[in-house]
Amino acid sequence: DTAVSQTPKYLVTQMGNDKSIKCEQNLGHDTMYWYKQDSKKFLKIMFSYNNKELIINETVPNRFSPKSPDKAHLNLHINSLELGDSAVYFCASSQDWGGNTIYFGEGSWLTVV
Amino acid sequence: AQRVTQPEKLLSVFKGAPVELKCNYSYSGSPELFWYVQYSRQRLQLLLRHISRESIKGFTADLNKGETSFHLKKPFAQEEDSAMYYCALSPGGYNKLIFGAGTRLAVHP
Numbered sequence: 348d349t350a351v352s353q354t355p356k357y358l359v360t361q362m363g364n365d366k367s368i369k370c371e372q373n374l375g376h377d378t379m380y381w382y383k384q385d386s387k388k389f390l391k392i393m394f395s396y397n398n399k400e401l402i403i404n405e406t407v408p409n410r411f412s413p414k415s416p417d418k419a420h421l422n423l424h425i426n427s428l429e430l431g432d433s434a435v436y437f438c439a440s441s442q443d444w445g446g447n448t449i450y451f452g453e454g455s456w457l458t459v460v
Numbered sequence: 461a462q463r464v465t466q467p468e469k470l471l472s473v474f475k476g477a478p479v480e481l482k483c484n485y486s487y488s489g490s491p492e493l494f495w496y497v498q499y500s501r502q503r504l505q506l507l508l509r510h511i512s513r514e515s516i517k518g519f520t521a522d523l524n525k526g527e528t529s530f531h532l533k534k535p536f537a538q539e540e541d542s543a544m545y546y547c548a549l550s551p552g553g554y555n556k557l558i559f560g561a562g563t564r565l566a567v568h569p
Contacts, residue, residue, distance in 0.1 A: 351503075378555060388544060390504075390559040403556060437504065441555050449557060451504040 350374050351452035353438045359458045360428055367424045368455045370438030376450075377443045378402075379421035381413060384435040384454070393436075396421055397444045428459045462487050464549050466560035473537050474568050481532040481563045483521075483547030492550040493530040494557070495521055499543045507545070508532070517541070537567045 351372045360366050372379060380403075381393040395403035399415045410426045425432060438452040463486040473479055485491060495507040507516055510523040510530060521532045530547060547560040 382557075388562045388564075390546060390557075390562070392556055392558075395556065439504075444555050447555060448506055448509070449555060450506075453503045 351438055351440055351450050353436075353452040353455050355455060356453065357456045357458075359460060362428055362430060362459055364428050365424070365426045366428060366457070367422055368436055368438075368457070369420070369422045370452060371420050372438075372440040372450070373419065374440055374442075374450065376440040377418055378441045379415065379418070380439040380441075380449065381421065381423050382437040382439060382451075384437060386434070390437070394421075394423075395444075402444065425457075430459050433457055433459045462491075462549060462551060462558050464547050464558055464560035466545075466547055466563045468563045469561070470564045470566065472566045472568065475539055476536050479532075479534045479537045479541070479565065479567075481545050481547075481565065483530045483532065483560060485528050485530065485547075485549050487528075487549055487551065489551065493521075493523055494548045494550065495519070495530075495532050496546045496548055496559075497543050498546065498562075504546070537565075539567045539569060541565060542567045 353370045378397045380395045384390045393407045394413045396415045412424045415421045435454045437454045439449045441447045441449045465484045493510040496504045497507045498504045519534045544562050546562045548557040
């Protein structure tokens with residue numbers, strides 16, 4: 348009965364590859380997010396979608412492309428991976444866009460070698 | 461500018477000692493403030509939000525608008541409290557969390 352689930356949990360890949368991280372929530376929420384946690388444990392929002400529409404894009408390189416096929420899914424595709432992309436990526440969701448509790452997934456550990 | 465500052469990267473205490481994790485924020489409007497906790501290799505979980513004014517796992521936090529602070533306190537730390545704690549701000553009415561850098565709390569036996 349996992350609320351926000353992400354796959355894969357661990358991903359090791361070479362520079363230049365393209366990879367995707369998938370996220371699904373079964374909470375019936377309208378809004379989903381991607382956050383990045385860097386090696387210093389600093390968390391920063393990357394994207395937010397509300398009802399499949401992009402509402403936040405925090406100056407993320409266009410190698411990162413989120414895709415929301417429906418409001419229960421928000422996938423993150425990364426092209427031409429770079430060493431600096433190594434991080435933990437957290438998916439999250441909330442009831443809607445207006446001031447509700449945000450629920451996080453367990454994170455996807457991406458290592459680029 | 462919207463900013464959350466957690467001045468301590470690491471707070472190390474002994475079991476039973478009081479704990480205060482500091483959080484200061486910068487925001488011109490009326491923010492919502494939160495504390496999230498991340499236990500080792502687990503997901504971030506909401507610990508407290510200031511509007512609910514409740515105590516979770518013995519932790520409390522009071523919003524001080526004059527000092528723009530939202531410090532997290534617990535009178536007697538337990539070993540299971542060891543985790544990474546993040547203070548976060550949400551601009552009024554918007555679900556965009558701005559996180560502080562986090563404070564690692566280590567509670568020793």
